[in-house]
Structure formats: C-alpha cells, structure tokens
Amino acid sequence: MPTLPAIELRGLTRRYGERLALAEVTVALEAGQTLAVLGPNGAGKTTLLRLLATLLRPHAGEVSVLGHSLPDESWAVRGRIGLLGHEPLLYRELSARENLRFHAALHGVEEANVERLLGVVAMERRADEPLRTLSRGMVQRVAVCRALLHDPELLLLDEPRANLDPAASELVEPLVGRASGRTRVIVSHDPAGALAEADLVLGLVRGRVALLAPAAEVDAGALAELYR
Amino acid sequence: MSALGEERVAAGERVGAPALRRAPRMRAVVGALLRKELRVELRTFESVPAMSLFSVTTYVLFHFGLQQNSVAGPLASGVLWVTLLFAAVLGVNRLFVADAEQGGFDGFLLSPADRSALALAKALALFTYLVVLELVSVPAFALLLLGVSLWQAMPDLLAILALANLGVAAIGTLVGALAVRTRARDLLGPLLSLPLLVPVVIGAALCTTPLFRDPVGGMPLRWLLTLALYDLVFAVIAYALFDFLLED
Numbered sequence: 001m002p003t004l005p006a007i008e009l010r011g012l013t014r015r016y017g018e019r020l021a022l023a024e025v026t027v028a029l030e031a032g033q034t035l036a037v038l039g040p041n042g043a044g045k046t047t048l049l050r051l052l053a054t055l056l057r058p059h060a061g062e063v064s065v066l067g068h069s070l071p072d073e074s075w076a077v078r079g080r081i082g083l084l085g086h087e088p089l090l091y092r093e094l095s096a097r098e099n100l101r102f103h104a105a106l107h108g109v110e111e112a113n114v115e116r117l118l119g120v121v122a123m124e125r126r127a128d129e130p131l132r133t134l135s136r137g138m139v140q141r142v143a144v145c146r147a148l149l150h151d152p153e154l155l156l157l158d159e160p161r162a163n164l165d166p167a168a169s170e171l172v173e174p175l176v177g178r179a180s181g182r183t184r185v186i187v188s189h190d191p192a193g194a195l196a197e198a199d200l201v202l203g204l205v206r207g208r209v210a211l212l213a214p215a216a217e218v219d220a221g222a223l224a225e226l227y228r
Numbered sequence: 229m230s231a232l233g234e235e236r237v238a239a240g241e242r243v244g245a246p247a248l249r250r251a252p253r254m255r256a257v258v259g260a261l262l263r264k265e266l267r268v269e270l271r272t273f274e275s276v277p278a279m280s281l282f283s284v285t286t287y288v289l290f291h292f293g294l295q296q297n298s299v300a301g302p303l304a305s306g307v308l309w310v311t312l313l314f315a316a317v318l319g320v321n322r323l324f325v326a327d328a329e330q331g332g333f334d335g336f337l338l339s340p341a342d343r344s345a346l347a348l349a350k351a352l353a354l355f356t357y358l359v360v361l362e363l364v365s366v367p368a369f370a371l372l373l374l375g376v377s378l379w380q381a382m383p384d385l386l387a388i389l390a391l392a393n394l395g396v397a398a399i400g401t402l403v404g405a406l407a408v409r410t411r412a413r414d415l416l417g418p419l420l421s422l423p424l425l426v427p428v429v430i431g432a433a434l435c436t437t438p439l440f441r442d443p444v445g446g447m448p449l450r451w452l453l454t455l456a457l458y459d460l461v462f463a464v465i466a467y468a469l470f471d472f473l474l475e476d
Contacts, residue, residue, distance in 0.1 A: 053338060054337070055334055055337055055338070078340045079340035081338065083334075083338055087330075087331040089332070090330070090331070090335070091264065091268060091326060092330060093271040094264065098264075098267065102260050102263075102264050103335065103339070105252065105259070105260030106260060106336060106339035107252060107340065107341075108252035108340070130271070150339075
C-alpha cells in the first residue's frame with residue numbers, strides 16, 4: 001500500500017529580510033527514512049530544520065509534514081516532532097530531571113519516561129545538579145532526552161553527536177540512530193558520517209538545492225563539490 | 229490506524245518510548261510553567277530582590293528629596309504607586325529573558341500545549357513577584373514616609389493592591405512578550421508598558437488617597453470599578469494577542 005511521504009516540500013522559499021535563506025527547495029522523504037542535509041555554513045540547513053519544526057513560517061511553496069500542511073496545521077504535528085538543534089532548549093538553573101519533567105508536562109507525557117531516558121543516557125547520577133554545572137557533553141545527553149521524551153515520529157537533528165565522546169555517542173545511538181526506527185532529518189558537517197546514515201542526501205548551497213540523490217548514488221566528488 | 233501508525237507499531241517498542249501518551253491539560257501545563265518560573269527566580273534572584281531594593285531606595289530618596297519626615301493624602305498615594313509602578317517595570321523587563329536566552333520559547337512552541345498557557349503562567353508569576361515586592365515595599369513605605377497608620381486602611385488597601393497587580397500582570401505579560409523578541413528590549417519594555425500602566429496608577433492612586441488621610445476616608449468605588457474594568461480589558465487583549473506574539 002503506498003504511503004504518504006513523511007515530509008514533502010515543493011518550492012519552499014524562506015527569506016530573512018532581503019536575504020534568501022531557502023529558495024525553491026523541493027524534496028520528499030518516505031516514513032522511516034533518513035534525509036541527510038549537507039552544505040557549507042549559511043547554506044540554509046538550520047532554517048530548513050526550523051521550518052520543519054514549525055518554528056518558522058515558509059514565505060512561499062508548500063510544506064507537508066506527517067501528512068499535515070504547514071503552517072496551517074502546525075498544531076497537528078507539534079507533539080509528533082523531536083528537534084535537537086544547536087541549543088539544548090533547557091534552563092541552565094534547573095537540573096536535568098527538573099528540565100525533563102517540565103518538558104514532559106508540556107507534552108502530556110508520563111514522568112516515568114523521564115527516568116527511563118535518564119537511565120538510557122546514563123545521567124541518573126547527575127540528574128539533580130543544575131545544568132550549568134554539567135559538561136557540554138552531559139547537557140547534550142539531556143537535550144537528546146528532551147527531544148525524545150514524547151516519542152516523536154519525526155526527528156530533526158542538527159549535529160546530534162556534537163560534544164559527545166565515543167562512549168556517550170554509543171549511549172544515544174539507540175535513541176537517535178537508525179535503530180530508533182524514526183523518520184529522521186540530519187544536518188551534519190561530517191558528510192561521510194551523514195552519508196552512512198542516510199537514505200537520501202540533500203545538498204544546499206546558498207539556500208538552493210545543489211544535490212538531491214539517494215545516498216547510495218552519492219560519491220565523494222559530489223560531496224566535495226558542495227563545499228567548494 | 230494511519231499508514232504511519234502501522235509502521236510505528238510494526239517497528240515495535242522503541243527505546244525511550246513513553247508508557248502512556250496523553251494530551252497535555254491546560255492546568256497541568258500552566259502549573260509546570262509556573263513552577264519552572266518560580267524555581268528559576270528562586271535560584272537566580274534576578275527580579276524580585278531588584279524590584280524590592282529599588283522600591284526601598286526610592287522611598288529613601290523621596291524622604292530626603294521631599295524634605296519631609298512624613299507624607300499623607302494624595303502625595304503619599306502618589307509616591308507609593310509611582311514607586312511600585314517603576315519597580316514593577318523592572319520585573320516586566322526580566323519576565324521573558326530566561327526563555328529568550330535559553331531557548332525556552334522554542335521548547336514551549338515545539339510542544340502541543342495551548343499557547344495561552346504561557347500567557348497565564350507568566351501573568352501568575354508576575355502577580356506573585358508583585359505580591360512579594362509589596363510585602364517588602366508597603367511596610368517600608370509605612371516606616372519611612374507614611375504619616376498615618378496603615379492598619380485601619382489595610383483591608384481596602386489589599387483590595388486595591390490586588391486589582392492593580394492584576395492590571396500590571398496582564399499588561400506586563402503582553403509587553404514583555406512583545407519586547408523580548410526585539411534587540412531594544414530593555415528600552416522597549418518601559419516605553420510600551422509605562423503609558424499603558426498610567427490608567428492603573430491613576431485608578432489605584434485615587435482609590436488609595438482617602439485611605440492615607442487622618443481620619444481614614446472611604447474608598448471611591450467608581451475608581452475601583454474602573455480599575456477592575458481596565459484589568460479585564462487588558463486580560464482579554466493579552467489572551468487574544470499572545471498567540472500572535474509568539475509566532476515567527
């Protein structure tokens with residue numbers, strides 16, 4: 001049975017004032033697949049993630065996420081998306097446990113899930129310390145929990161393993177890796193790593209689509225061209 | 229079940245999957261937001277101590293500036309309310325700063341929670357800060373400047389304080405949300421809130437003046453009702469506009 005794409009963008013355009021951040025981006029991603037978004041700094045990768053997360057509105061084009069048109073039906077997808085961006089979206093003065101319980105309440109999720117996730121990322125021992133006293137790697141682990149707390153169908157990940165050592169990367173792998181079984185959009189500055197995880201690769205340069213191909217068909221030369 | 233749902237079930241239980249998913253209830257969300265707000269304030273002491281210290285310092289300045297040991301009537305009422313107003317603006321300016329600086333807005337907007345829950349929680353938090361401010365500020369005013377006894381006027385004064393606080397909380401929430409997303413938030417907050425708070429000061433000061441006379445006079449109910457009506461109007465405006473202020 002054919003399924004609706006989890007993400008469908010047609011001619012998506014977004015500006016910041018006069019500057020074009022995304023121009024005529026068209027891409028579709030099936031449910032359960034992973035899209036790697038690559039490109040140099042300022043290519044529009046983070047803008048794309050924020051648009052998909054309903055935090056920004058498109059200025060032109062059509063955006064469909066999990067079968068709902070954005071921005072009109074943003075309310076229907078907000079609780080089904082997990083965003084792990086540059087910022088952890090956590091309060092520095094609160095502990096990991098307090099932050100996660102706060103987000104659990106916002107999503108209407110059982111608090112038991114906070115404890116389960118803290119266990120998965122091995123943060124139970126430091127869970128009651130203010131976030132400002134934790135290392136960046138530990139904060140990133142808590143941010144992973146925050147993004148996964150409500151069991152999102154779509155994961156939007158901006159450098160999800162940033163600040164994580166190899167052991168911590170392994171801990172979060174079942175949550176944000178392919179094994180999670182979720183539809184994923186990954187923004188990365190590690191083209192080789194992203195390619196290994198992806199089904200589809202979207203290369204952006206100055207907001208325009210410079211590459212769109214199945215990961216299996218993308219070679220090193222095409223990736224190098226993106227960063228030239 | 230949707231195609232997507234079937235796939236999710238087929239994928240089996242995922243690590244970290246919640247035991248039970250339920251829609252967030254408004255009361256639970258407001259409670260969580262308010263608890264977070266008060267916890268952050270208790271750990272940073274960024275708003276209430278500054279507001280309280282400002283008010284006490286202002287009374288000391290009035291004490292010397294007016295060259296009077298005590299004031300009464302309209303002068304006392306004016307000094308109290310202008311001081312409380314400026315102290316409140318300090319709180320309004322800080323109301324959304326932690327959310328703007330630490331991604332709290334995005335965290336909230338990513339959730340399916342009703343947007344008005346944030347407005348309500350912020351207004352309740354600001355109301356609480358104002359009550360704490362007044363617990364320090366009003367006795368300090370009575371001690372440093374007021375020439376008449378507060379005890380007899382206290383029940384009426386509490387009613388006026390509560391109504392004025394409601395107005396400041398509604399206007400402060402609206403203005404705070406508007407100003408915090410601009411680069412000139414420290415300037416824009418007072419510039420927008422002070423004109424909007426003028427009717428609150430007028431109403432509160434006129435209601436308070438008879439209470440600061442010897443003998444204590446009756447509170448003008450007309451102004452008390454005007455104050456209540458102004459509160460209601462701005463509570464409705466804040467509720468209606470808040471969603472729009474949070475949008476991109």
